[in-house]
Amino acid sequence: MKLISYKPKEIPGDFRMGLMVNGEVYDLQESYRKAIGVGKGVPLQRSMPTDPASFYRLGKDVLNLAHQAERYLKDTEETPISKDLIELGTPVPAPSKIICIGKNYAAHAEEMKGEVPDYPVLFAKFRNALIGPADDIEKPAATNKLDYEVELGVVIGSEATNVQREDALQYIAGYTIGNDISARDLQKRTPQWLQGKTLDRSTPIGPWVVTADELEDPSNLAVCTFVNGEKRQESSTSHLIFDIPQLINFISSLITLEPGDIILTGTPDGVGVAMDPPHFLKDGDVVRLEIEQIGSMENRVREV
Known part of the structure; x- marks a missing residue:
């Protein structure tokens, strides 16, 4: 599994956790929502945060959840995010050390x-x-x-x-x-x-x-x-x-x-x-x- 940090090039905002699957970019939280059948109205920040720093602090438990999103993306035909419209950030932006x-x-x-x-x-x-x-x-x-x-x-x-x-x-x-x-x-x-x-x-x-x-x-x-x-x-x-x-x-x-x-x-x-x-x-x-x-x-x- 390849974990990335990304944000839109032309829109101000924070970096989000993403996945690179078969060379394509997907939002991690949104992919996880679809994988477990949860709508956008349900908060997931504690289980699957969008913020890369918060994501890594959750340790290996959140990696197991991310694998569910990856498996879902490999088994479906979700539309990827255009790589021309995003920039990649450092994948681990705020390590304590x-x-x-x-x-x-x-x-x-x-x-x-x-x-x-x-x-x-x-x-x-x-x-x-x-x-x-x-x-x-x-x-x-x-x-x-x-x-x-x-x-x-x-x-x-x-x-x-x-x-x-x-x-x-x-x-x-x-x-x-x-x-x-x-x-x-x-x-x-x-x-x-x-x-x-x-x-x-x-x-x-x-x-x-x-x-x-x-x-x-x-x-x-x-x-x-x-x-x-x-x-x-x-x-x-x-x-x-x-x-x-x-x-x-x-x-x-x-x-x-x-x-x-x-x-x-x-x-x-x-x-x-x-x-x-x-x-x-x-x-x-x-x-x-x-x-x-x-x-x-x-x-x-x-x-x-």
Whole structure:
């Protein structure tokens, strides 16, 4: 199941939860109403909210209801929403936590002239950084060294504290693509990376969340980055130093993970700062990310 966030392009309003079924867009709440035979006069906000943030906070119970809507759409001939009339937003717009993993591919640690870590390297982003899968990546005047990082994103589906490795995948709602845009000059000017990692409107997430039942094994997914059509990063999640069960085990031993939280699992080698000479993102550049079994996401860089 592919979960999206969408709103009409020309009409002011909030983003709504939607489904992508056979390449077509449908409203999730309206599809669920039809699936269970409930008219529009009956409120469903507690069981099937339209708001994406509220949806993910309900955890895995609401995912089971969403599957009813998906099955209904696959069995009927409902009219989809025209993709020309909508814009997609970041599918998880208001996570309580965005936890990022640094140096989680050995080849990337090497190109950054760092050692392979003994423990996962954790840092954070804030929700002000999140943008949709087709939005512009904003490049502020504060940085001249903006860089790309393709990452597999994990969306938490159940509250997780002290989770054992063997149980970890049960706590996942789904997977998405993230671009951990990094201002290298800001990141490196202090020992703490935060200021270079969470610039306003800099981190695309999307284009959707592929639910865990559809992507059962995230341990061997091809990941790629293209900048203006040139391939820059190419690897596989099989090369993660700390795989997803290890990450959930480690993080949940320190921090309670909540439904809707995002873990960005790290980037492979091929980042711009490590090229000779370095290649940083500039106004007008187009960055395309691809992750196997999820899809692709393309964003343009815009100076602000």
